[in-house]
Amino acid sequence: MTKLTSKEIVDLSKEYTFFSWSVQGQANPIPVEKAEGIYFWDVDGKRYIDFSSQLMNTNIGHQHPKVVKAIQDQAAKLCFVHPGNTTDVRAQLGKKLSEVTPGNLKKTFFALGGSEANENAIKIARFYTGRHKILARYRSYHGATHGSIALTGDYRRNAVEPAMPGGVHFLDPFCYRCPFGQKKESCKRECISHLEEVIKYEGPDKIAAIIMEGVVGSNGLIVPPDDYWPRVREICDKYGILLISDEVMSGWGRTGNWFAVDNWGVTPDIITTAKGITSGYVPLGAVIVSDKIAEYFEDKYLYAGLTYNGHALACAAALATIEVYEEDNLIENARTLGNYLGECLEDIKSRHPSVGDVRYIGLFSTIELVANRETKEIFAPSVMAEVGKALRENGLFTFIMANNMGSMVFVVPPLCITKEQLDEGLALVEKALEVADKKVS
Numbered sequence: 001m002t003k004l005t006s007k008e009i010v011d012l013s014k015e016y017t018f019f020s021w022s023v024q025g026q027a028n029p030i031p032v033e034k035a036e037g038i039y040f041w042d043v044d045g046k047r048y049i050d051f052s053s054q055l056m057n058t059n060i061g062h063q064h065p066k067v068v069k070a071i072q073d074q075a076a077k078l079c080f081v082h083p084g085n086t087t088d089v090r091a092q093l094g095k096k097l098s099e100v101t102p103g104n105l106k107k108t109f110f111a112l113g114g115s116e117a118n119e120n121a122i123k124i125a126r127f128y129t130g131r132h133k134i135l136a137r138y139r140s141y142h143g144a145t146h147g148s149i150a151l152t153g154d155y156r157r158n159a160v161e162p163a164m165p166g167g168v169h170f171l172d173p174f175c176y177r178c179p180f181g182q183k184k185e186s187c188k189r190e191c192i193s194h195l196e197e198v199i200k201y202e203g204p205d206k207i208a209a210i211i212m213e214g215v216v217g218s219n220g221l222i223v224p225p226d227d228y229w230p231r232v233r234e235i236c237d238k239y240g241i242l243l244i245s246d247e248v249m250s251g252w253g254r255t256g257n258w259f260a261v262d263n264w265g266v267t268p269d270i271i272t273t274a275k276g277i278t279s280g281y282v283p284l285g286a287v288i289v290s291d292k293i294a295e296y297f298e299d300k301y302l303y304a305g306l307t308y309n310g311h312a313l314a315c316a317a318a319l320a321t322i323e324v325y326e327e328d329n330l331i332e333n334a335r336t337l338g339n340y341l342g343e344c345l346e347d348i349k350s351r352h353p354s355v356g357d358v359r360y361i362g363l364f365s366t367i368e369l370v371a372n373r374e375t376k377e378i379f380a381p382s383v384m385a386e387v388g389k390a391l392r393e394n395g396l397f398t399f400i401m402a403n404n405m406g407s408m409v410f411v412v413p414p415l416c417i418t419k420e421q422l423d424e425g426l427a428l429v430e431k432a433l434e435v436a437d438k439k440v441s
């Protein structure tokens with residue numbers, strides 16, 4: 001293969017390939033050469049700290065030798081079989097998923113990523129209940145395909161509507177910008193009564209499922225109050241509605257537990273997941289359903305299928321990845337280092353006038369920047385572009401939100417990060433925050 005310069009890689013990629021969620025002419029990719037642990041390097045040898053685990057998915061860190069070897073070994077042995085056949089890795093992974101997921105979640109339908117997992121969860125919920133509506137929240141992202149984008153609440157849905165019919169949205173438990181105008185002291189969980197009211201208007205007997213991210217990720221890292229998930233579970237039980245936890249981003253140790261719902265002791269009827277299941281090494285998505293739902297399909301046709309359902313390479317990668325979570329104590333690290341991260345973020349908030357709020361659970365966090373702490377005014381995207389530029393120049397890569405939903409710098413590092421590495425990255429974040437501090441009114 002020809003050895004390309006960094007400029008050639010970027011230019012050819014931009015000329016011949018599309019970049020997601022961008023004005024194509026403005027895409028500004030880093031040509032990446034190699035990666036290890038929490039770091040990656042561009043083709044010219046510049047090192048970056050990966051503070052977003054790429055797209056919040058390389059949870060175990062880059063190039064873990066155990067997972068690389070499992071993929072190599074599986075590739076040498078058997079890459080692919082017809083999805084109607086099976087393999088040892090598929091069998092073992094199915095069983096393992098039923099063990100790491102909560103309660104009676106038992107049986108998995110494999111997909112290729114999060115969007116497809118949600119597409120299939122929608123189908124399963126509709127067949128199982130015989131109802132067609134799916135409720136989702138406004139501050140949510142559930143994927144880019146026809147059904148999952150219809151459930152997505154943010155601006156990405158508006159751009160492609162009309163999408164799948166039957167998606168209905170409700171408001172979020174977003175305490176920093178409470179849509180019900182409440183403060184923590186006076187809150188009566190209007191978000192819960194609002195949901196129940198929406199259910200009544202939409203007709204409980206028409207609603208197949210409520211889908212929520214375990215913890216909202218790309219729409220602002222919204223950690224719900226402790227009683228939120230349990231109370232939504234109660235409402236679902238009351239009306240016979242299925243509860244789906246989209247754990248595509250919030251799963252796999254990210255919040256200090258296997259899945260975000262574990263933080264509140266809730267068992268949903270369906271978990272959809274992807275990303276951290278293989279840490280992104282090979283694409284894989286999964287829909288894990290309760291034993292009751294599994295039982296329902298025992299004598300019924302499952303109208304769902306994908307050529308790559310149960311792909312052997314992906315199953316081998318997932319099995320090895322799950323072993324890494326266990327053997328390297330990554331979930332425990334997310335929990336303990338997450339406590340430290342929370343303290344650091346509160347400290348950063350106290351010292352930077354541009355920081356309006358910090359939200360965190362495990363190693364899943366965001367710093368919300370505001371032009372004015374009183375009015376909570378969102379920064380113009382141009383300011384966030386400057387913040388992003390400063391981060392990148394200083395060798396830190398992360399996810400930045402710069403739209404009408406908020407101005408935020410996410411801190412979502414691989415779960416293998418050490419305290420020293422976290423400090424090193426946070427120092428670079430603080431340096432970049434000075435750019436925003438100067439723009440505060």
Ligand SMILES: Cc1ncc(COP(=O)(O)O)c(C=O)c1O
Pocket residue numbers: 112113114115116118141142143144213217218246247248249250274275
């Ligand atoms: C919560 C959530 N659900 C679904 C998806 C879609 O997953 P994918 O991009 O793998 O299709 C994402 C992607 O970021 C996500 O964060």
